[in-house]
Amino acid sequence: MEDDTVQRIGIIGVGEIGRAIVEGLRSGSGASPEVFLSPRGARVAAELSKRFEGVQVCADNQEVVDRSELVIIAVRRQDHHEALAGLKVDDDKAVVNLMAGVAIDDLRRTLATGAPIVRAIPLPAVRERRSVTVTCPSHPVVNALFEQLGGALPVADEDAFNVFSALTGTLTAHYAYLATLTSWATGHGIAPDAADRYVRGLFQNVGRSLNDESRPVHQLAADHETPKGNNERIRTTWFDPANAAALKEALDSLLSDLK
Numbered sequence: 001m002e003d004d005t006v007q008r009i010g011i012i013g014v015g016e017i018g019r020a021i022v023e024g025l026r027s028g029s030g031a032s033p034e035v036f037l038s039p040r041g042a043r044v045a046a047e048l049s050k051r052f053e054g055v056q057v058c059a060d061n062q063e064v065v066d067r068s069e070l071v072i073i074a075v076r077r078q079d080h081h082e083a084l085a086g087l088k089v090d091d092d093k094a095v096v097n098l099m100a101g102v103a104i105d106d107l108r109r110t111l112a113t114g115a116p117i118v119r120a121i122p123l124p125a126v127r128e129r130r131s132v133t134v135t136c137p138s139h140p141v142v143n144a145l146f147e148q149l150g151g152a153l154p155v156a157d158e159d160a161f162n163v164f165s166a167l168t169g170t171l172t173a174h175y176a177y178l179a180t181l182t183s184w185a186t187g188h189g190i191a192p193d194a195a196d197r198y199v200r201g202l203f204q205n206v207g208r209s210l211n212d213e214s215r216p217v218h219q220l221a222a223d224h225e226t227p228k229g230n231n232e233r234i235r236t237t238w239f240d241p242a243n244a245a246a247l248k249e250a251l252d253s254l255l256s257d258l259k
């Protein structure tokens with residue numbers, strides 16, 4: 001790799017996140033690296049290679065490694081020994097480990113390589129180049145890759161990385177919160193489509209206000225609240241200190257399992 005731009009990327013594990021990365025890489029207008037896909041996840045891999053020029057499905061995982069400068073590992077944690085055991089990864093490659101809960105040392109033992117191993121947490125919005133990806137340790141080539149896909153946020157060590165990893169575990173609870181609001185409204189006689197539409201609208205506006213990076217999140221919360229108003233009432237009667245503590249406890253428990 002002569003500069004920070006990689007020309008040949010391999011992906012082992014072509015599922016939800018592997019697909020999002022390929023789509024993100026191909027969604028820009030400029031030059032895009034060649035992509036080599038593992039044969040497992042055959043349906044998605046075949047679809048991607050048909051859709052995009054320069055995306056090929058390899059015969060096996062070793063061929064993915066051999067043809068790539070940078071290899072992304074995106075199999076499920078429980079599959080990684082089977083997927084990776086016996087692979088030969090030369091020291092001049094870069095390996096990007098997306099697997100939650102698999103530390104760099106663990107993966108180094110499995111791969112028995114001296115190649116740099118970087119952990120990363122891309123989210124599905126990389127497909128629209130709209131997700132900031134946490135990386136660890138900072139590596140210029142890996143950071144440049146994720147900069148293209150919405151931004152890179154390198155962190156100093158795996159303890160910090162795991163904190164960000166735990167934060168990503170809160171996303172579906174957020175959707176479930178919205179679903180609870182709509183079901184509460186339908187329970188009070190509101191038509192499901194009206195409840196759904198209204199709740200989406202409310203929280204799309206929250207999403208938009210998060211684009212205002214001049215104010216920290218706690219400030220946004222305060223600015224949206226009328227003293228003694230309805231929002232203050234729900235925040236203080238439902239999202240009370242006990243509820244906030246329960247959320248932090250669940251995150252602590254997840255964090256200790258990620259270590």
Ligand SMILES: NC(=O)C1=CN([C@@H]2O[C@H](COP(=O)(O)OP(=O)(O)OC[C@H]3O[C@@H](n4cnc5c(N)ncnc54)[C@H](OP(=O)(O)O)[C@@H]3O)[C@@H](O)[C@H]2O)C=CC1
Nearest residue numbers: 013014015016017038040041074075076077079083099100
């Ligand atoms: N989804 C997300 O938003 C994110 C996921 N991750 C991490 O990425 C990893 C993958 O997640 P996700 O994409 O959701 O999972 P998926 O289950 O969608 O994809 C995993 C893929 O790995 C394939 N696979 C299984 N065994 C092998 C093997 N031996 N060789 C090659 N490929 C194999 C599976 O193929 P088959 O279908 O044939 O079993 C499947 O296509 C996980 O470790 C997760 O922690 C990280 C960040 C975000």
